[in-house]
Amino acid sequence: MxxxxxxxxxxxxxxxxxxxxxxxxxxxxSERAGVLNLSMNGMILLSAMGSFAVALSTGSVVLGFLAGAxxxxxxxLVVVFASLTLLQSQVAxxxxxxxxxxxxxxxxGSPIMGQVGPRISQLPIPGLExxxxxxxxxxxQDMMTYLSFIxxxxxxxxxxxxxxxxxxxxxxERPAAAFVRGANVxxxxxxxxxxxxxxxxxxxxxxxxxxxxxxxxxxxxxxGIGWIVLSITIFxxxxxxxxxxxxxxxxxxxxxxxxxxxxxxxxxxxxxxxxPFPLMILTLLFVNxxxxxxxxRSLARLPENVRRDIAKVLRAxxxxxxxxxxxxxxxx
Amino acid sequence: xxxxxxxRLLFKVGAILFALIVTTGVLFLAKAQPFAAYKYITLGALxxxxxxxxxxVSWVPLLLATSGLLVTFTVGLWNxxxxxxxxxxxxFTTWAMRLxxxxxxxxxxxxxLAVLAGMLGGALWAMLAGALKTFGGVNEIFGxxxxxxxxxxxxxxxxxxxxxxxxxxxxxxxxxxxxxxxMPIAQGSSRLTPATLxxxxxxxxxxxxxxxxxxxxxxxxxxxxxxxxxxxxxxxTWQYMMSSFAVCGIxxxxxxxxxxxxxxxxxxxxxxxxxxxxxxxxxxxxxxxxSLAAPVALFFAALNVGSIQLxxxxxxxxxxxxxxxxxxxxxVVLGQGVRSRILKKTKVKS
Numbered sequence: 001m002x003x004x005x006x007x008x009x010x011x012x013x014x015x016x017x018x019x020x021x022x023x024x025x026x027x028x029x030s031e032r033a034g035v036l037n038l039s040m041n042g043m044i045l046l047s048a049m050g051s052f053a054v055a056l057s058t059g060s061v062v063l064g065f066l067a068g069a070x071x072x073x074x075x076x077l078v079v080v081f082a083s084l085t086l087l088q089s090q091v092a093x094x095x096x097x098x099x100x101x102x103x104x105x106x107x108x109g110s111p112i113m114g115q116v117g118p119r120i121s122q123l124p125i126p127g128l129e130x131x132x133x134x135x136x137x138x139x140x141q142d143m144m145t146y147l148s149f150i151x152x153x154x155x156x157x158x159x160x161x162x163x164x165x166x167x168x169x170x171x172x173e174r175p176a177a178a179f180v181r182g183a184n185v186x187x188x189x190x191x192x193x194x195x196x197x198x199x200x201x202x203x204x205x206x207x208x209x210x211x212x213x214x215x216x217x218x219x220x221x222x223x224g225i226g227w228i229v230l231s232i233t234i235f236x237x238x239x240x241x242x243x244x245x246x247x248x249x250x251x252x253x254x255x256x257x258x259x260x261x262x263x264x265x266x267x268x269x270x271x272x273x274x275x276p277f278p279l280m281i282l283t284l285l286f287v288n289x290x291x292x293x294x295x296x297r298s299l300a301r302l303p304e305n306v307r308r309d310i311a312k313v314l315r316a317x318x319x320x321x322x323x324x325x326x327x328x329x330x331x332x
Numbered sequence: 333x334x335x336x337x338x339x340r341l342l343f344k345v346g347a348i349l350f351a352l353i354v355t356t357g358v359l360f361l362a363k364a365q366p367f368a369a370y371k372y373i374t375l376g377a378l379x380x381x382x383x384x385x386x387x388x389v390s391w392v393p394l395l396l397a398t399s400g401l402l403v404t405f406t407v408g409l410w411n412x413x414x415x416x417x418x419x420x421x422x423x424f425t426t427w428a429m430r431l432x433x434x435x436x437x438x439x440x441x442x443x444x445l446a447v448l449a450g451m452l453g454g455a456l457w458a459m460l461a462g463a464l465k466t467f468g469g470v471n472e473i474f475g476x477x478x479x480x481x482x483x484x485x486x487x488x489x490x491x492x493x494x495x496x497x498x499x500x501x502x503x504x505x506x507x508x509x510x511x512x513x514x515m516p517i518a519q520g521s522s523r524l525t526p527a528t529l530x531x532x533x534x535x536x537x538x539x540x541x542x543x544x545x546x547x548x549x550x551x552x553x554x555x556x557x558x559x560x561x562x563x564x565x566x567x568x569t570w571q572y573m574m575s576s577f578a579v580c581g582i583x584x585x586x587x588x589x590x591x592x593x594x595x596x597x598x599x600x601x602x603x604x605x606x607x608x609x610x611x612x613x614x615x616x617x618x619x620x621x622x623s624l625a626a627p628v629a630l631f632f633a634a635l636n637v638g639s640i641q642l643x644x645x646x647x648x649x650x651x652x653x654x655x656x657x658x659x660x661x662x663x664v665v666l667g668q669g670v671r672s673r674i675l676k677k678t679k680v681k682s
Binding site for chain 1: 358362410412464468470471473474475477478481482485609612613616648649651652653654655657658659661662665666668670672673
């Protein structure tokens with residue numbers, strides 16, 4: 001492969017990470033508020049199918065994207081209504097919705113399967129695209145890929161640098177304390193979960209109107225993405241930049257699998273496509289192992305200087321979930 | 333409103349009605365005729381002796397998966413990794429069969445060893461998720477999901493690599509086993525295997541007895557209700573979590589073994605057929621109690637089998653069964669929430 005083709009493919013990696021980024025940032029916002037939205041996998045499929053159907057019948061990609069966000073918001077609304085208002089298990093409701101939305105998308109999507117519809121086009125940025133190497137990789141993308149770059153920065157700024165962001169972290173970490181300081185915990189949780197759902201819902205149309213244009217039912221290759229999104233959210237430690245790194249790493253590994261395919265003819269392509277998953281488990285293990293009790297206990301037995309070094313490494317990798325994640329809040 | 337059997341039943345019936353209304357709405361949205369769809373699902377599941385036996389063929393692995401999950405739910409664990417555990421059970425079963433198929437041993441003995449191998453495979457994969465949870469701090473949901481993908485990759489690699497058919501490997505799976513090594517089929521039926529029916533029925537009875545009638549089950553419940561206080565009371569929590577994973581893995585492994593020895597007679601890429609996830613839904617629907625698991629699993633199996641004909645007769649996708657199952661579980665869960673909310677309000681007033 002010559003260099004220019006390589007840069008074009010690296011640009012493709014950024015584009016294929018865009019939907020994952022939207023979904024991961026959406027889930028991060030929701031989980032920061034204390035709401036675990038496990039429905040992600042089905043929700044992305046349903047919003048991909050729904051937005052393609054809308055764009056196909058109206059001819060408007062804008063309406064398609066709106067439909068995707070709306071579907072994401074509605075599915076999240078069911079999750080928060082069931083968990084915050086009806087006090088049912090978030091995991092249970094999320095899991096049921098993950099399966100239900102997947103089957104709904106296959107059922108309702110079967111008439112439009114394989115049809116050719118509208119899609120968004122490349123939008124090279126004049127001037128910037130001429131920059132050698134970087135121009136090809138960064139500035140010959142479509143609108144949503146540019147927005148995905150901006151979204152990460154915006155989300156980081158909002159969560160860590162603004163007052164509402166502080167409250168957002170508060171309602172996920174210590175809802176009782178946030179409540180005492182005047183935050184309406186449940187209303188804000190509704191707000192952020194639905195907002196996060198709408199952002200994550202955009203992942204669907206980014207697939208069906210751009211990255212993997214069209215709707216191909218069970219062979220769309222989208223089934224499973226949502227579960228990855230949930231793992232990347234953990235890997236990202238609920239921090240936008242680290243989450244973005246996870247999303248790009250995942251997209252890069254999948255691309256690497258495709259590139260390595262010709263040189264490893266004995267390995268079926270389906271195996272290389274799932275290669276990132278064992279890696280995800282390993283990273284989850286590294287991210288979490290510092291939280292395990294036995295690690296702390298065995299660390300305590302080591303000599304002081306060794307212990308300090310290991311603890312430093314563990315802390316750097318470690319990610320602790322928002323303390324009140326999945327726990328309903330009641331005023332009493 | 334008082335909390336009674338009657339109100340509970342009322343909410344269950346309400347959930348079924350709501351699920352039917354929503355599914356009917358979905359059918360209208362797809363411009364289909366709802367009554368025709370329901371009619372063909374019913375006919376597809378009950379229309380002839382042959383389809384009825386198919387329902388039971390599908391009931392066996394589903395009930396086995398559900399039985400295992402009831403054990404992990406009792407200790408409060410969400411064993412989403414069950415799909416991978418079924419797959420590993422199928423892989424170990426196939427491995428044992430391949431090892432022994434030309435040994436000339438008694439076929440019954442080979443089949444028994446193959447099922448045992450399946451149990452081992454399922455249990456090992458489940459304990460891997462358990463170890464990640466108890467020693468690595470990895471939430472069982474995410475560890476399990478990752479392991480599901482790894483199991484699928486391993487399965488596909490085996491089918492396309494070391495175990496491929498002579499000539500060209502294909503998605504249709506490994507080469508079928510000799511007829512003498514199929515689970516014996518009942519007379520007058522094309523697919524029903526009495527031995528696996530016995531396994532499923534014994535399985536759910538064992539789980540019921542274990543949870544409701546043994547000291548082990550009582551301790552499992554204690555860990556599930558409150559792991560911290562169980563620990564303080566001297567119950568070694570992590571051993572109980574690991575054992576419940578192992579038990580669930582054994583059941584999942586049997587389900588995988590059944591898929592290989594009695595249903596497909598070979599290893600195929602989607603060998604778990606989604607029975608693990610469906611088992612989670614059944615377990616949720618029966619409120620994690622063993623007593624209703626068998627009939628509800630039978631109903632879900634009937635929906636699955638009944639919808640197979642939909643694409644042919646009505647040009648509708650067979651995922652309609654999943655829509656109906658999903659809405660049903662969703663409304664039952666929502667109904668529980670509404671009921672306890674109303675009960676709480678009445679309590680405050682009185």
